[in-house]
Amino acid sequence: MPHAAEDLPFAPGDAARDEAQLRRFLHGMPPIDDGDMQAEVAALTSEVPVPDGELIDTVIGMLDLTSLAATDTESSVRDLCGRARQPDPRAHGVPPVAAVCVYPDLVAAAATSLAGSGIGVASVAGGFPSGRTPLPVKLAEVEHAVSAGATEIDAVLDRGAFLEERYGTVFDGVAEVKRACGHATLKVILETGELVTAEQVRRASWLALLAGADILKTSTGKISPAASLPAMYLLADAVRGWHESTGERRGLKPAGGIRTTDDALRYLTLVRGTAGPRWSTPTLFRIGASGLLDDLLARRREQNS
Numbered sequence: 396m397p398h399a400a401e402d403l404p405f406a407p408g409d410a411a412r413d414e415a416q417l418r419r420f421l422h423g424m425p426p427i428d429d430g431d432m433q434a435e436v437a438a439l440t441s442e443v444p445v446p447d448g449e450l451i452d453t454v455i456g457m458l459d460l461t462s463l464a465a466t467d468t469e470s471s472v473r474d475l476c477g478r479a480r481q482p483d484p485r486a487h488g489v490p491p492v493a494a495v496c497v498y499p500d501l502v503a504a505a506a507t508s509l510a511g512s513g514i515g516v517a518s519v520a521g522g523f524p525s526g527r528t529p530l531p532v533k534l535a536e537v538e539h540a541v542s543a544g545a546t547e548i549d550a551v552l553d554r555g556a557f558l559e560e561r562y563g564t565v566f567d568g569v570a571e572v573k574r575a576c577g578h579a580t581l582k583v584i585l586e587t588g589e590l591v592t593a594e595q596v597r598r599a600s601w602l603a604l605l606a607g608a609d610i611l612k613t614s615t616g617k618i619s620p621a622a623s624l625p626a627m628y629l630l631a632d633a634v635r636g637w638h639e640s641t642g643e644r645r646g647l648k649p650a651g652g653i654r655t656t657d658d659a660l661r662y663l664t665l666v667r668g669t670a671g672p673r674w675s676t677p678t679l680f681r682i683g684a685s686g687l688l689d690d691l692l693a694r695r696r697e698q699n700s
């Protein structure tokens with residue numbers, strides 16, 4: 396697995412010169428043995444910590460509390476933000492979540508509700524979830540979300556161009572979205588469930604990192620399979636390789652179908668073991684979920700009963 400700088404075909408800084416160089420970089424990494432990868436994932440997640448109250452609170456503080464339903468309203472977003480601020484009013488000391496994640500047209504309502512809380516306002520934008528919209532429209536949506544108060548943008552990768560290996564187009568699209576984000580954090584959604592091979596997941600990870608992604612996110616949550624441990628391992632391996640070769644730490648976000656505290660702890664354990672313990676912070680690790688908080692709070696109540 397290319398998690399050491401010397402495993403890369405050449406320094407990432409030389410990769411984005413042109414289409415041919417991008418291709419040489421992305422296709423110049425050693426093949427991935429799926430059996431070896433599955434064995435590494437199993438080994439890394441064989442010992443998941445028992446969730447005590449403190450660990451559950453840590454995970455709550457890493458949560459992007461998400462609602463991406465066509466039926467969402469300003470009222471439902473205000474309720475969501477209330478939960479974000481105070482996840483369990485009946486319990487003492489429950490921390491706020493890291494961010495709330497909503498559609499672009501509901502960012503203003505979220506920003507108003509979360510004003511002064513320090514909780515991030517994340518928005519899917521840029522043609523979510525398919526990515527099938529012209530780049531100018533994607534950029535306008537990102538700019539709208541940021542101007543409405545989004546501090547984080549979750550934007551999908553152009554999987555059509557990627558699967559056709561038009562890497563320059565994918566790179567330019569992410570780079571343009573990054574510029575449109577301004578000071579907002581950019582999470583690039585790779586939709587790993589649509590990328591057939593482990594090598595494609597690795598290539599998409601590196602391409603997004605090269606183009607400026609601050610955080611790599613597995614999935615939209617709108618298709619199945621969504622998040623998976625093997626995909627998370629590949630993203631974390633790329634982030635580790637990026638850090639080893641550039642000194643920069645970029646973040647990770649599993650999302651889609653993560654419902655239980657035990658699931659969440661598997662992802663956290665995997666990331667700590669792959670990218671490193673320094674990734675155990677909301678700046679570098681988020682979990683995107685709409686239903687996970689309920690189980691976290693239930694387990695927390697069990698701990699405190």
Ligand SMILES: O=C[C@H](O)COP(=O)(O)O
Nearest residue numbers: 616650651652683684685
């Ligand atoms: O982060 C965004 C995802 O849509 C969350 O997926 P989920 O609703 O399956 O938790």
